[in-house]
Amino acid sequence: MSLMNHQLSSSSTISSSSSTFLAPTDFNSRRKSIKVQVKKFGACKCVAAPHEEKIAFKTKVSRNANMAKLQAGYLFPEIARRRAAHLLKYPDAKVISLGIGDTTEPIPEVITSAMEKRANALSTLEGYSGYGAEQGEKPLRAAIASKFYSNLGIEEDDIFVSDGAKSDISRLQVAFGSNVTMAVQDPSYPAYVDSSVIMGQTGQFQKDVQKYGNIEYMRCTPENDFFPDLSKVSRTDVIFFCSPNNPTGSAASREQLTQLVQFAKKNGSILVYDSAYALYMSNDNPRSIFEIPGARQVAIEISSFSKYAGFTGVRLGWTVVPKELLFSDGFPVAKDFNRIVCTCFNGASNVAQSGALACLSPEGFKAMQEVIGFYKENTKIIVETFNSLGFKVYGGKNAPYVWVHFPGRSSWEVFSEVLEKTHVVTTPGSGFGPGGEGFVRVSAFGHRENILEACKRFKQLYK
């Protein structure tokens, strides 16, 4: 490289990007080409010239009208922005984040060491691997099928490994296209509605009711035990349903899920079931929609290691699309989803997949459940705190989320009050849909001392 470096430093007009791209010199002379380059970069440099910055050139490409329908930013970046603004206002405040539901505890070593081994193997001839199957590595698909779905008629090839549930929600929406109608729990995880808006399945946002047109919002409140009154729900092509639910923390019973599957079957709808919190359940409600008879003919299940193994940054999830699930023309949904996975995705990181496989080993699974147990203890502490303050509190038992009711108050107002007076970041319930208005979601993901400190501050604020 020394000669090249010399040539570069001696030709100050060469952009360092171009020097970066200098190819190994095993093909003909660089010196000559660099000489040529020098002149050219004289012209090129004006790219960055300030006077040009001022000219605002517009393309003739119309902005995607569906993107324009989206309200504000996606919820969680919005909360991150407000957290940052608060830190500017109170630089010395010890801010505790019980907001976006980000995991905080280290990943068990039995799992990280598997990722280390895989990363190391990639530096060896024997251990190197390039493109994997877009659907995921066979041993991982097999392990997921047998660990979570054995006896439920789900096989290895029904499992699609992904870089996370959020990505797969959008890939499913892309597979469904613009002409489907959809229903969601209200409140629910914003990615369902936002991805539907982006795909053009909805109408405009209606400020008065805080809803998008052409989406069926299935209201879930304490009055209906957070399970929608299906007799009042219109038929849609797709139904997104998350249980245990984010944000309410409620888990549907076997009877309720049986109703839901029968409802989907009666309407010929596709049920997209999000079970990302199933391992947090304390009671015997179903962990998978496929425990319900007939579900494989109407349901897809999305899940993730994010909240189980602390993989929020490692990125690894999966989606189950049973071969029995058919479009109205008899074409298997799995075939179209597979085409999307092969065309719009190239598989999850091989290192992350090795981590996930370790999560499903006996030791890995035990370690993972201990982390879950830790967060469940956090949840108990938060629930007891708000109970002791006389609040009506929901969720918690089957999910890492506590759903606190502030009757008659605005969620964002409570969010701001809590942030301003306790420096604790929560999530305003209305961010999950109009049905969340008057509630605040408190996440149980945090170090124990932070959970205890946050609860102490809540007690000071609301005593």
Next chain:
Amino acid sequence: MSLMNHQLSSSSTISSSSSTFLAPTDFNSRRKSIKVQVKKFGACKCVAAPHEEKIAFKTKVSRNANMAKLQAGYLFPEIARRRAAHLLKYPDAKVISLGIGDTTEPIPEVITSAMEKRANALSTLEGYSGYGAEQGEKPLRAAIASKFYSNLGIEEDDIFVSDGAKSDISRLQVAFGSNVTMAVQDPSYPAYVDSSVIMGQTGQFQKDVQKYGNIEYMRCTPENDFFPDLSKVSRTDVIFFCSPNNPTGSAASREQLTQLVQFAKKNGSILVYDSAYALYMSNDNPRSIFEIPGARQVAIEISSFSKYAGFTGVRLGWTVVPKELLFSDGFPVAKDFNRIVCTCFNGASNVAQSGALACLSPEGFKAMQEVIGFYKENTKIIVETFNSLGFKVYGGKNAPYVWVHFPGRSSWEVFSEVLEKTHVVTTPGSGFGPGGEGFVRVSAFGHRENILEACKRFKQLYK
């Protein structure tokens, strides 16, 4: 766990999926709930009963008409299928794959050790990290900006880190929506056209011309030096352009790219420039579209570590969306792309991002270039082989692909002939568009001995 295990083994009717999901018993008794479960699972078990399998239930959801437009499978899985079929026919054949362009050489240890360190850190309190910024970790975005784009007016916040170029191509299409028109080089990487079809930007596939309706195919042939005659190209909203090109291996010159940027500017088009092979270039053609004056007002650049560092399985790429790029209403394209990244994606794996950062360290970058140099040597060997056999050969000098001309013959016919007689997998040129008919792409990704062996077999077949 022992008590739980005992309870499980004593209740044989419990589905193992359900046992898998048994939560830590820090919340009330399992024994009672399990007793309840046992009855319920009696009913549940029939889900898997064979008689039910036979009933083919169809939902009332119409299949996405755009998905139905897609021809056959995505090219590379299709080739993998044919390779597998060949192996069934010739179980003992030593098949050499110079087809899908999968990397084969180990990742330099300076890079994998960074991934090991990050994976290990995730098991510690200090080193653990959960959700990262959806756009990528700040140090990596900064390193990409300074390493590849300094002096080109591209800043850290113009860089979006992704899980690979293929995923970002689709995310860009989702951001653009269904109502844009698009142009592609013919031949070109199939993901551009297929993602456009999936988004509904195109008409039906026209068998006679082997093209989709409403796509502008910019023919690239030896006659026009593989650069389209822009005077014959109709205006489209989006222009996908890959240089160095996959599959032809040709790299556009500064003059040609200046023409292209002026063409986009004149038409108010958005140019999506794929520079995933830039580091393979041997001459002084631009490595980035942003070396061309004015490009930031019309261009997006997609790139990837896949073919640089052997990250085809690790999954890490990036997309540059300059703030100066505006839709016709003046809205910044970057804002909509950012919204897609935040709503439909959750950032690339943190372990992979640490690997990418190591790729950009002085040692990592040098090691990466040595791997590239190795593949470039492979390319030379393949080029010389086909030259010696009297074939017209294109590409090679600036890309890891050799584009071999078989005038008057069908690409798939040649693909089959080569596979049948030499057990070498190539890629039929027509798989990249009608303009690829009569060509075969030979990839230079392979161990040296396999490249030499494949070339020996080519010489036997075509001597």
